[in-house]
Amino acid sequence: MKTAVITGASRGIGRACAVRLAKDGYAVVINYSRSEEEAQKALDIVKANGGEGMIYRADVTDPEQAKALIREAEKAYGQIDVLVNNAGMVKDAYLLMLETKSLDKCFDLNVKGYFYCAQAAALKMFRKKSGVIINMSSVSGDMALAGQSVYSATKGAINSMTRVLARELGERGIRVNAVAPGFIETEMIDVLPPDKKEEYLKAVPMHRFGTADEVANVVSWLASNACAYVTGQIITMDGGLSL
Numbered sequence: 336m337k338t339a340v341i342t343g344a345s346r347g348i349g350r351a352c353a354v355r356l357a358k359d360g361y362a363v364v365i366n367y368s369r370s371e372e373e374a375q376k377a378l379d380i381v382k383a384n385g386g387e388g389m390i391y392r393a394d395v396t397d398p399e400q401a402k403a404l405i406r407e408a409e410k411a412y413g414q415i416d417v418l419v420n421n422a423g424m425v426k427d428a429y430l431l432m433l434e435t436k437s438l439d440k441c442f443d444l445n446v447k448g449y450f451y452c453a454q455a456a457a458l459k460m461f462r463k464k465s466g467v468i469i470n471m472s473s474v475s476g477d478m479a480l481a482g483q484s485v486y487s488a489t490k491g492a493i494n495s496m497t498r499v500l501a502r503e504l505g506e507r508g509i510r511v512n513a514v515a516p517g518f519i520e521t522e523m524i525d526v527l528p529p530d531k532k533e534e535y536l537k538a539v540p541m542h543r544f545g546t547a548d549e550v551a552n553v554v555s556w557l558a559s560n561a562c563a564y565v566t567g568q569i570i571t572m573d574g575g576l577s578l
Protein backbone atom coordinates (compact mmCIF):
# COMPACT_ATOMS: atom_id res chain seq x y z
CA MET A 336 0.00 0.00 0.00
CA LYS A 337 1.18 3.58 -0.74
CA THR A 338 2.74 4.67 2.55
CA ALA A 339 3.65 8.00 4.12
CA VAL A 340 5.72 8.38 7.28
CA ILE A 341 5.19 11.66 9.13
CA THR A 342 7.52 12.51 12.00
CA GLY A 343 6.07 14.45 14.92
CA ALA A 344 2.50 13.71 13.84
CA SER A 345 0.88 13.47 17.26
CA ARG A 346 -0.32 17.08 17.00
CA GLY A 347 -0.03 20.35 15.11
CA ILE A 348 1.15 20.43 11.52
CA GLY A 349 2.30 16.80 11.54
CA ARG A 350 -1.13 15.55 12.61
CA ALA A 351 -2.82 17.62 9.89
CA CYS A 352 -0.41 16.17 7.30
CA ALA A 353 -1.18 12.62 8.46
CA VAL A 354 -4.94 13.20 8.23
CA ARG A 355 -4.62 14.80 4.79
CA LEU A 356 -2.26 12.16 3.35
CA ALA A 357 -4.58 9.41 4.64
CA LYS A 358 -7.44 11.11 2.76
CA ASP A 359 -5.16 11.05 -0.31
CA GLY A 360 -4.99 7.25 0.00
CA TYR A 361 -1.73 6.69 1.87
CA ALA A 362 -1.35 4.38 4.82
CA VAL A 363 0.08 6.83 7.34
CA VAL A 364 2.69 6.11 9.99
CA ILE A 365 2.15 8.62 12.78
CA ASN A 366 5.42 9.11 14.62
CA TYR A 367 5.61 10.65 18.10
CA SER A 368 8.16 10.66 20.89
CA ARG A 369 6.18 11.32 24.08
CA SER A 370 2.53 12.11 23.41
CA GLU A 371 1.07 8.65 22.87
CA GLU A 372 -2.48 9.74 23.70
CA GLU A 373 -2.29 12.56 21.17
CA ALA A 374 -0.83 10.21 18.56
CA GLN A 375 -3.70 7.79 19.17
CA LYS A 376 -6.16 10.70 18.72
CA ALA A 377 -4.50 11.50 15.39
CA LEU A 378 -4.92 7.88 14.32
CA ASP A 379 -8.56 7.91 15.45
CA ILE A 380 -9.20 10.90 13.16
CA VAL A 381 -7.47 9.10 10.27
CA LYS A 382 -9.65 6.02 10.81
CA ALA A 383 -12.84 8.04 11.30
CA ASN A 384 -12.22 9.42 7.82
CA GLY A 385 -11.88 5.91 6.40
CA GLY A 386 -8.06 5.97 6.33
CA GLU A 387 -5.41 3.42 7.27
CA GLY A 388 -2.48 3.94 9.60
CA MET A 389 -0.51 3.14 12.72
CA ILE A 390 1.28 5.05 15.45
CA TYR A 391 4.96 4.49 16.15
CA ARG A 392 7.02 5.81 19.03
CA ALA A 393 10.53 6.92 18.05
CA ASP A 394 12.73 9.74 19.21
CA VAL A 395 14.10 10.80 15.83
CA THR A 396 17.13 12.44 17.43
CA ASP A 397 18.40 8.89 17.94
CA PRO A 398 19.62 7.43 14.62
CA GLU A 399 18.73 3.87 15.66
CA GLN A 400 15.15 4.87 16.54
CA ALA A 401 14.84 6.80 13.27
CA LYS A 402 15.96 3.68 11.36
CA ALA A 403 13.50 1.54 13.33
CA LEU A 404 10.66 3.92 12.43
CA ILE A 405 11.30 3.51 8.71
CA ARG A 406 11.95 -0.23 9.02
CA GLU A 407 8.72 -0.87 10.92
CA ALA A 408 6.72 1.31 8.52
CA GLU A 409 8.00 -0.74 5.59
CA LYS A 410 7.36 -3.97 7.44
CA ALA A 411 3.75 -2.94 8.09
CA TYR A 412 2.85 -1.70 4.60
CA GLY A 413 5.52 -3.06 2.24
CA GLN A 414 7.00 0.21 0.99
CA ILE A 415 7.80 3.84 1.83
CA ASP A 416 6.54 6.38 -0.71
CA VAL A 417 6.58 9.64 1.23
CA LEU A 418 8.58 10.89 4.20
CA VAL A 419 7.46 14.12 5.85
CA ASN A 420 10.28 15.31 8.11
CA ASN A 421 8.24 17.47 10.45
CA ALA A 422 9.19 16.90 14.11
CA GLY A 423 10.75 20.17 15.21
CA MET A 424 11.09 22.55 18.11
CA VAL A 425 11.65 26.23 18.64
CA LYS A 426 14.16 27.58 21.18
CA ASP A 427 13.83 31.33 21.06
CA ALA A 428 16.38 33.37 23.01
CA TYR A 429 18.54 36.39 22.38
CA LEU A 430 22.21 35.58 21.81
CA LEU A 431 23.40 36.51 25.30
CA MET A 432 20.68 34.36 26.91
CA LEU A 433 21.31 31.27 24.80
CA GLU A 434 22.04 28.07 26.68
CA THR A 435 24.33 25.49 25.14
CA LYS A 436 21.94 22.68 25.94
CA SER A 437 19.01 24.30 24.11
CA LEU A 438 21.31 24.91 21.14
CA ASP A 439 22.18 21.21 21.07
CA LYS A 440 18.57 20.07 21.50
CA CYS A 441 17.37 22.25 18.65
CA PHE A 442 20.06 21.08 16.24
CA ASP A 443 19.59 17.44 17.30
CA LEU A 444 15.90 17.51 16.41
CA ASN A 445 15.56 20.13 13.64
CA VAL A 446 18.65 19.12 11.68
CA LYS A 447 20.10 15.75 12.69
CA GLY A 448 16.66 14.15 13.09
CA TYR A 449 15.79 15.15 9.50
CA PHE A 450 19.05 13.65 8.21
CA TYR A 451 18.58 10.36 10.07
CA CYS A 452 15.05 9.86 8.74
CA ALA A 453 15.93 11.00 5.20
CA GLN A 454 18.86 8.58 5.11
CA ALA A 455 16.80 5.64 6.33
CA ALA A 456 13.88 6.41 3.98
CA ALA A 457 16.08 7.12 0.94
CA LEU A 458 17.64 3.68 1.32
CA LYS A 459 14.18 2.11 0.88
CA MET A 460 13.19 4.53 -1.91
CA PHE A 461 16.44 3.77 -3.79
CA ARG A 462 15.33 0.19 -4.36
CA LYS A 463 12.04 1.11 -6.03
CA LYS A 464 13.53 4.17 -7.73
CA SER A 465 10.79 6.49 -6.52
CA GLY A 466 9.85 8.46 -3.47
CA VAL A 467 9.18 11.90 -2.07
CA ILE A 468 10.83 13.59 0.90
CA ILE A 469 9.21 16.75 2.25
CA ASN A 470 11.07 18.74 4.89
CA MET A 471 9.14 21.09 7.17
CA SER A 472 11.22 24.24 7.15
CA SER A 473 10.09 27.74 8.13
CA VAL A 474 10.19 31.30 6.80
CA SER A 475 12.73 31.76 9.60
CA GLY A 476 15.18 29.80 7.45
CA ASP A 477 15.50 32.96 5.35
CA MET A 478 14.03 35.74 7.48
CA ALA A 479 15.82 37.47 10.34
CA LEU A 480 13.49 37.44 13.36
CA ALA A 481 15.19 38.66 16.54
CA GLY A 482 15.51 35.93 19.14
CA GLN A 483 15.43 33.15 16.55
CA SER A 484 19.12 32.78 15.72
CA VAL A 485 19.18 29.07 16.61
CA TYR A 486 15.84 28.19 15.06
CA SER A 487 16.72 30.17 11.91
CA ALA A 488 20.07 28.44 11.66
CA THR A 489 18.42 25.01 11.85
CA LYS A 490 15.82 25.91 9.21
CA GLY A 491 18.45 27.49 6.97
CA ALA A 492 20.35 24.22 7.25
CA ILE A 493 17.21 22.33 6.21
CA ASN A 494 16.79 24.52 3.13
CA SER A 495 20.39 23.80 2.08
CA MET A 496 20.01 20.10 2.84
CA THR A 497 16.81 20.00 0.75
CA ARG A 498 18.53 21.39 -2.32
CA VAL A 499 21.59 19.13 -2.02
CA LEU A 500 19.53 15.98 -1.44
CA ALA A 501 17.34 16.88 -4.43
CA ARG A 502 20.49 16.98 -6.55
CA GLU A 503 21.86 13.74 -5.09
CA LEU A 504 18.65 11.73 -5.27
CA GLY A 505 17.05 13.07 -8.46
CA GLU A 506 18.51 10.39 -10.71
CA ARG A 507 17.01 7.77 -8.40
CA GLY A 508 13.51 9.15 -8.94
CA ILE A 509 13.38 10.65 -5.46
CA ARG A 510 12.09 14.22 -5.16
CA VAL A 511 13.07 16.36 -2.17
CA ASN A 512 11.29 19.63 -1.37
CA ALA A 513 10.60 21.78 1.67
CA VAL A 514 7.63 23.77 2.91
CA ALA A 515 8.43 27.04 4.68
CA PRO A 516 5.39 28.16 6.65
CA GLY A 517 5.03 31.48 8.41
CA PHE A 518 3.09 31.64 11.67
CA ILE A 519 0.76 28.65 11.95
CA GLU A 520 -1.75 28.17 14.76
CA THR A 521 -0.32 25.26 16.76
CA GLU A 522 1.00 24.73 20.29
CA MET A 523 4.32 26.16 19.07
CA ILE A 524 2.61 29.54 18.57
CA ASP A 525 0.47 29.22 21.72
CA VAL A 526 3.55 29.75 23.89
CA LEU A 527 4.16 33.25 22.48
CA PRO A 528 3.29 36.13 24.85
CA PRO A 529 0.09 37.95 23.70
CA ASP A 530 1.95 41.18 22.82
CA LYS A 531 4.36 39.23 20.56
CA LYS A 532 1.42 37.50 18.89
CA GLU A 533 -0.21 40.87 18.23
CA GLU A 534 3.06 42.23 16.81
CA TYR A 535 3.42 39.22 14.49
CA LEU A 536 -0.22 39.44 13.35
CA LYS A 537 0.36 43.05 12.32
CA ALA A 538 3.41 41.96 10.31
CA VAL A 539 1.43 39.44 8.25
CA PRO A 540 -0.16 41.18 5.23
CA MET A 541 -3.13 38.78 5.42
CA HIS A 542 -3.57 39.73 9.13
CA ARG A 543 -4.11 36.16 10.28
CA PHE A 544 -2.03 33.14 11.17
CA GLY A 545 -2.17 30.10 8.90
CA THR A 546 -3.71 26.78 9.86
CA ALA A 547 -2.12 23.36 10.04
CA ASP A 548 -4.61 22.17 7.41
CA GLU A 549 -3.33 24.83 5.01
CA VAL A 550 0.22 23.50 5.47
CA ALA A 551 -1.06 19.96 4.93
CA ASN A 552 -2.62 21.05 1.62
CA VAL A 553 0.81 22.11 0.35
CA VAL A 554 2.39 18.88 1.60
CA SER A 555 -0.31 16.85 -0.17
CA TRP A 556 0.31 18.79 -3.39
CA LEU A 557 4.11 18.31 -3.19
CA ALA A 558 3.64 14.59 -2.58
CA SER A 559 1.32 14.24 -5.57
CA ASN A 560 2.04 13.68 -9.24
CA ALA A 561 0.96 17.28 -9.88
CA CYS A 562 4.51 18.04 -8.68
CA ALA A 563 6.23 15.19 -10.55
CA TYR A 564 8.83 17.61 -11.99
CA VAL A 565 9.31 19.72 -8.85
CA THR A 566 12.39 19.06 -6.74
CA GLY A 567 14.84 21.04 -4.62
CA GLN A 568 12.28 23.80 -3.96
CA ILE A 569 11.41 25.62 -0.78
CA ILE A 570 7.71 26.48 -0.96
CA THR A 571 6.94 29.50 1.21
CA MET A 572 3.40 29.85 2.58
CA ASP A 573 3.21 32.69 5.05
CA GLY A 574 0.32 35.04 4.27
CA GLY A 575 2.92 37.40 2.82
CA LEU A 576 5.01 37.75 6.01
CA SER A 577 8.35 37.43 4.21
CA LEU A 578 7.55 39.92 1.43
Ligand code: NAP
Nearest residue numbers: 343345347348367368369370394395422423473519521523
Ligand atom coordinates in the same frame (compact mmCIF):
# COMPACT_ATOMS: atom_id res chain seq x y z
P1 NAP B 1 4.22 21.14 17.69
O1 NAP B 1 2.75 21.40 17.72
O2 NAP B 1 5.07 21.58 18.81
O3 NAP B 1 4.43 19.55 17.45
C1 NAP B 1 5.72 19.02 17.44
C2 NAP B 1 5.64 17.55 17.12
O4 NAP B 1 6.97 17.02 17.12
C3 NAP B 1 4.85 16.76 18.13
O5 NAP B 1 4.09 15.78 17.45
C4 NAP B 1 5.94 16.08 18.98
O6 NAP B 1 5.50 14.84 19.48
C5 NAP B 1 7.01 15.85 17.91
N1 NAP B 1 8.35 15.67 18.47
C6 NAP B 1 9.04 16.47 19.31
N2 NAP B 1 10.24 15.94 19.60
C7 NAP B 1 10.30 14.76 18.91
C8 NAP B 1 11.28 13.74 18.78
N3 NAP B 1 12.46 13.84 19.43
N4 NAP B 1 11.02 12.67 18.00
C9 NAP B 1 9.83 12.57 17.36
N5 NAP B 1 8.86 13.50 17.44
C10 NAP B 1 9.09 14.58 18.20
O7 NAP B 1 4.89 21.76 16.38
P2 NAP B 1 4.25 22.36 15.04
O8 NAP B 1 3.94 23.78 15.28
O9 NAP B 1 3.22 21.45 14.52
O10 NAP B 1 5.55 22.34 14.09
C11 NAP B 1 5.85 21.25 13.26
C12 NAP B 1 6.97 21.65 12.32
O11 NAP B 1 6.60 22.82 11.59
C13 NAP B 1 8.30 21.99 13.02
O12 NAP B 1 9.38 21.51 12.26
C14 NAP B 1 8.30 23.52 13.03
O13 NAP B 1 9.58 24.04 13.08
C15 NAP B 1 7.60 23.81 11.72
N6 NAP B 1 6.99 25.14 11.67
C16 NAP B 1 6.00 25.50 12.55
C17 NAP B 1 5.45 26.77 12.47
C18 NAP B 1 4.37 27.23 13.40
O14 NAP B 1 4.07 28.44 13.38
N7 NAP B 1 3.75 26.38 14.17
C19 NAP B 1 5.91 27.67 11.50
C20 NAP B 1 6.91 27.27 10.62
C21 NAP B 1 7.44 26.00 10.71
P3 NAP B 1 5.68 14.41 21.03
O15 NAP B 1 4.90 15.38 21.86
O16 NAP B 1 5.17 13.02 21.09
O17 NAP B 1 7.16 14.49 21.32
